[in-house]
Amino acid sequence: MKLKKLSLRTRIFIAMILLVLLSSILIGVVVIYQYNEETQDYHRERLIRKEKAIITSLDYVIKQTSFEVITEKVPLIFKSKIYEVAEVHNIQINLYDLEGSLLISSKSDLKPEVATKCIDAEILNNLLNTAEHRVVIKRDDEDATYRSSYNYITDAKFKPLAILNLPYLENDDFLSKELDEFLRRLAYTSLLVMLAAVTLAFFLSKYITKSLKTISDKMQATRLEKRNSKIDVTDNSEEITALVTSYNNMIDELEESAVKLATSEREQAWREMAKQVAHEIKNPLTPMRLSVQSFQRKFDPKDENIFQKVEEYSNTLIQQIDTMSSIASAFSNFAKMPAQKKETLNVVKIVDLALDIFSEDYITFQSEKDEIIATLDRTQLIRVVTNLIKNSIQAMPDGISPQIIVTVIDEEKIVKIMVSDNGIGISEENKLKIFEPKFTTKSSGMGLGLAMVKNIVETYKGTITFVTQKNEGTTFTVTFPKN
Numbered sequence: 001m002k003l004k005k006l007s008l009r010t011r012i013f014i015a016m017i018l019l020v021l022l023s024s025i026l027i028g029v030v031v032i033y034q035y036n037e038e039t040q041d042y043h044r045e046r047l048i049r050k051e052k053a054i055i056t057s058l059d060y061v062i063k064q065t066s067f068e069v070i071t072e073k074v075p076l077i078f079k080s081k082i083y084e085v086a087e088v089h090n091i092q093i094n095l096y097d098l099e100g101s102l103l104i105s106s107k108s109d110l111k112p113e114v115a116t117k118c119i120d121a122e123i124l125n126n127l128l129n130t131a132e133h134r135v136v137i138k139r140d141d142e143d144a145t146y147r148s149s150y151n152y153i154t155d156a157k158f159k160p161l162a163i164l165n166l167p168y169l170e171n172d173d174f175l176s177k178e179l180d181e182f183l184r185r186l187a188y189t190s191l192l193v194m195l196a197a198v199t200l201a202f203f204l205s206k207y208i209t210k211s212l213k214t215i216s217d218k219m220q221a222t223r224l225e226k227r228n229s230k231i232d233v234t235d236n237s238e239e240i241t242a243l244v245t246s247y248n249n250m251i252d253e254l255e256e257s258a259v260k261l262a263t264s265e266r267e268q269a270w271r272e273m274a275k276q277v278a279h280e281i282k283n284p285l286t287p288m289r290l291s292v293q294s295f296q297r298k299f300d301p302k303d304e305n306i307f308q309k310v311e312e313y314s315n316t317l318i319q320q321i322d323t324m325s326s327i328a329s330a331f332s333n334f335a336k337m338p339a340q341k342k343e344t345l346n347v348v349k350i351v352d353l354a355l356d357i358f359s360e361d362y363i364t365f366q367s368e369k370d371e372i373i374a375t376l377d378r379t380q381l382i383r384v385v386t387n388l389i390k391n392s393i394q395a396m397p398d399g400i401s402p403q404i405i406v407t408v409i410d411e412e413k414i415v416k417i418m419v420s421d422n423g424i425g426i427s428e429e430n431k432l433k434i435f436e437p438k439f440t441t442k443s444s445g446m447g448l449g450l451a452m453v454k455n456i457v458e459t460y461k462g463t464i465t466f467v468t469q470k471n472e473g474t475t476f477t478v479t480f481p482k483n
Contacts, residue, residue: 009205016201017194024190028183035179043170047136047147050089051166057085058153058164069155071097074162075104082106094165095153100124103162119163123150127163145170215247292317341377347415347480348372348408354385355406360393362401367408374415374482380456387453388419388476395423395474414462414479422473426466434466453478 006014061081067073074095086093086106093106100119126135127150135150147168152160230248295313300306348367355365389404396402402422409416426434435454457464457478468474 012205013198013201016197020190020194020197024186024193028186031182031186032179039170043147043168044136047149047166047168050091050168051149051151051164054085054089054091054093054166055151055153055164057088061085062153062155062161069161071103071162078104092167094167096163096165098160098163100163119150119165127152215243219247341380342375343378345374345376345378345381346371347374347376347381347417350378350381351385351406351408351417354382355389357386358389358393360402360404363389363404363406365406369410372408372410372415374480376460376480380460384453384456384478385417385419387450388417388478391450391476392419392421392423392474395421395425397424413483414481417478417480418475420473420475425470425472425474426468427470431468435464 058078061078062069065077067076069077074097078095082093082095082104083106095103095105096119097103100121100123102118123135123137127133133152137148137150139146139148147170149164149166149168151164151166153162153164155161230251292313295309298309303309348369348371351367352365355363385406389406392404393402400422405418405420407418407420409418435450454464457480460480462478462480464476464478466474466476
């Protein structure tokens with residue numbers, strides 16, 4: 001899972017745990033490094049202290065001896081004393097001549113054999129050429145580390161008498177126990193700190209994300225078409241307060257913009273509606289005006305056909321008045337939102353009844369069942385069906401055998417009404433405009449039929465869709481929920 005996909009609360013948890021974990025690891029690494037350094041210093045200083053103490057003891061033996069103080073007499077000088085000194089200081093003591101051959105050792109089973117008990121030539125060279133005349137060799141065996149120091153012991157005139165070798169075993173058991181104990185305590189402490197960090201992270205993340213969650217919920221609920229409430233969050237950080245202030249300012253600006261947009265849309269809608277009404281009304285007014293003017297010019301009371309002419313003029317005016325009345329009714333019906341009446345209807349019966357007003361014999365009705373019950377408005381359902389059929393009839397071109405099939409289908413929770421025709425179809429450029437008010441491809445009509453159908457269907461939480469193929473026909477499908 002990518003980190004950027006994690007929630008802020010999860011990120012805080014991970015950050016706190018990693019912080020404690022990394023700090024504990026860092027402390028452990030530093031402690032181990034410091035332990036190793038201190039251990040090396042401890043063994044180095046301890047070996048130096050032992051060297052000084054043993055050299056002091058050996059010098060005392062040399063001063064007290066009755067033998068001649070020369071290299072060859074060293075085994076006799078320290079014949080018994082070397083064991084006492086080694087035992088007192090708890091360390092093995094080896095004495096070599098200046099050529100590197102073993103003279104005497106505090107280890108009883110170590111016998112002077114020149115072939116096998118000699119100091120390496122490189123050590124002798126370093127011992128001779130260093131300013132301190134001291135060499136320390138470190139070697140690692142399987143389970144232990146040894147330091148072996150080489151130093152001169154001198155006579156009373158500070159003339160080198162022999163080479164002192166101290167094999168020193170680095171025993172870290174005690175220090176290792178201390179380190180293990182410390183690391184164990186560090187682990188316990190880190191565990192407690194981690195638990196505290198998790199607890200702190202829980203409450204801290206809850207505190208931080210609470211305000212962000214409130215802001216997020218408000219933003220998700222923000223809608224242009226309704227009044228949005230502002231966020232009222234107190235006791236927050238400067239950043240959260242700035243975010244809340246920005247959101248509230250945005251809400252104010254959004255409301256102002258929504259009011260301006262709604263006003264503009266209403267004004268535009270009224271302008272478009274006024275233009276359409278004016279255009280539709282002008283159409284019948286022109287023949288009415290011409291009829292009246294013609295009647296004025298040709299009126300002759302003595303004409304024997306005067307009554308016939310008056311009747312013709314009257315019929316023309318009535319026809320145009322009826323046209324104007326139908327225009328007014330169409331706009332009135334479109335503007336009027338359908339009342340959401342709830343009637344338990346047999347949809348099959350109502351659709352069949354709606355087809356009775358059409359005399360065209362090429363309209364066919366079919367249904368899988370004789371009864372499909374749904375809760376709808378009887379009048380509005382009839383309006384939907386009749387408008388769809390009228391639209392199909394008007395889509396029929398000349399020169400074909402028209403066919404319109406109306407089908408009612410029962411599904412689990414919805415009822416589906418399909419109106420199919422074999423007309424001219426809908427072109428690609430008109431598909432997006434087909435449900436727009438006043439859009440029409442016909443020479444007559446106002447283009448309100450499909451817009452009215454869509455308005456009714458959506459009022460009842462239904463859907464209207466269509467599939468079409470140019471010059472082969474169109475199928476409109478309306479679905480209504482049964483309840």
